[in-house]
Amino acid sequence: MSGSAVLLQFLNGLAGASSLFLVAAGLSLIFGVTRIVNFAHGSLYMLGMYVAVWSAGTLGFWAAVLAATATVALLGLVLEMLLLRRIYRAPELLQLLATFALVLVIRDFALWAWGPEDMLGPRAPGLRGAVEIAGRAFPQYDLLLIVLGPLIFLFLHLLLTKTRWGILVRAATEDREMAGALGVNQRWLFTGVFVLGAALAGAGGALAVPREPASLEVDLSVISDAFVVVVVGGLGSIPGAFLAALLIGEVKAFCIGLGYSKITLAVEFIVMAIVLVLRPSGLLGRPQAVARGPAALQPMLGQFSSKAILSLVLLVGVLAALPAFAADYTLVLMGDILVFALFAVSLHFIMGPGGMLSFGHAAYFGLGA
């Protein structure tokens, strides 16, 4: 790579980092305070894109960005008050399941409202073209993104350090129960944080419109990138997310620049693995506050009653005899049921007695297959 090629890929990386940061910041903020892993964050981003593309025709692009941000923030408000508020105390897996259900609902809504075809939005007025940098064309809009990322970071930083609301949010991030004990109204604090996070996701989606089409696959692909950034940066840390977005954006751009495009998918996870080995809480993360109260570990298996053993034996007998009289499809179905049962037991083993929430558990399943 020549010097100017390096410079250009560096700028590409910065632009990519800015858009990553917008999504990740919201996710990190929400997790930091509410301890909810919001799986639907990518869906909020996707909604931001769709609303922006859809309203850009009548409002113009810049107004559409604001409209999309406001719409998604409003949706965040409704979601928090109707759904999330009820599950803050639920086990983590339940929260994941609830927010994952949101992913499906929002995707089906987008399919219904805007149809199955991808929607390529307009370019940003005033920033349609390219500027010449080191003899190569570089999109003007990417320059805007490069500036916008740090600006939003600065805004969040000031909001969190200089305002009373920000101080309360930080207190809750640090030690939720102590903040509650000191009389902070957590209810509205949580709502406010979720709305801010949703607004960031909506804005991130809307600002991505000049670079990529609104499509139904955006939600999951964005959330996986955002997760990596949040984990690398340290859960709940905004400066950490910013650093991590920079790191990952640049690593990806240079992988492509050097001709290793095939590993861009793996490389973010490699970065994550290296960072977590060196700093187990992420770049700028701090270990989570210890949960008070009795440990929530579950007993592995209760003692079997003789009745339970009898029915188990019976079940095994029925299952073993099944191929003799059941149709082919029944066998396939039973095979699948048993595979899932085995999988569930293994997940329970890790999560219950082990006390670990294993996100990558399906990977072992895939490896085995």
Place this chain on the structure above:
Amino acid sequence: MKLVHTVLMAAVLVTSPALSQNIKLGELNSYKVFPAFLEPYKKGMELALEEINSGGGVLGRRLELVTRDDGGTPGDAVRVAEELISRERVNVLMGTFASNVGLAVANLANQRKVLFLASEPLTDKIVWENGNRYTFRLRPSTYMQVAMLVPEAAKLKKKRWAIVYPNYEYGQSATASFKKLLSQAQPGVEFVAEQAPALGKIDAGAVVQALAEAKPDAVFSSLFAADLQKFVREGNTRGLFRNTTVFNLLAGEPEYLDPLKDETPEGWWVTGYPWSEIATPEHRKFIAAYRKRWNDYPRQGSVVGYTAVHAVAGAIKKANAVETEKMVEALKGLQMQSPFGPIVWRAVDHQSTMGAYVGQLAKKGGKGTMVNWRYADGARFQPSDEEIRKLRKE
């Protein structure tokens, strides 16, 4: 005990035979994963079904379509296909979109000895390396579509080529075929850069930049859907296409061309479907019927779904039976009409000769369209029968 109860109930339910006088076509596809292609596809299938049934059905029996979502993964697809075979007792399996899913169902069809008409998957393997007695494929394969573009590419006498493709079965085999065929047609050609982003995750700015650094004379791409749109927009902004000619598989299909609108890059060579310009009587008849039924214009998927159902009906009619073995023999060499003109199902590899339209992209009134196009008949873009027999290990 509740589980035992449920299991027994399920066993009773599924073992009772489903009696039906209709001929059942079991169709499975990734409707939730690739809706842009598959919603028009479904409309095409339903149109064909209504045409056949209003004409009295086949062998005096009505055709019935049983559709399922295969979730877009080989594992789910096999389970769904198994359900269609065992519980729904379908006479024929058809459908699938992604190459890996198509291959998994083809394998099952071979084990269970059920006719499988793979309508959409483009992989060469499904009729060659992994080809089997029970699997037939409708659409022109990646090899065929690449072979249709290569003569145009060789004509330009460009020396330095850059390649970009989505990194999975389809993109990899398209790239391999292109390199092989172009090197044969134009000895001394150089491939100076290669970018293989993951499907749906192209980092377009960096990819365009990296391709431009290699200073290619021409680019061969097999990107589609969102990847293609991102690539086009970045390439336009960064001037990659100003001095390079681009060849892009599939980019002329309405599914992928229409979203580009005023970004449509002019002069690209593509395979596709210029639906508004084809004036053959069979296509006019198809388009009129489709518009009347759905109040919308057809996409490439519509043609595939429509033709696939007619192919099954044709096979049953020719076999004069719904027994699998008889239908398999009937499909071999079956000649039929399609919206693209007459096609034949090749006996040698079970590939239909349905072709594609090869042409260049242009902008008309802020929309993308194809110009200088011609129909490339799939029968003319095939390797020799010997090569195929060797691949099929027959």
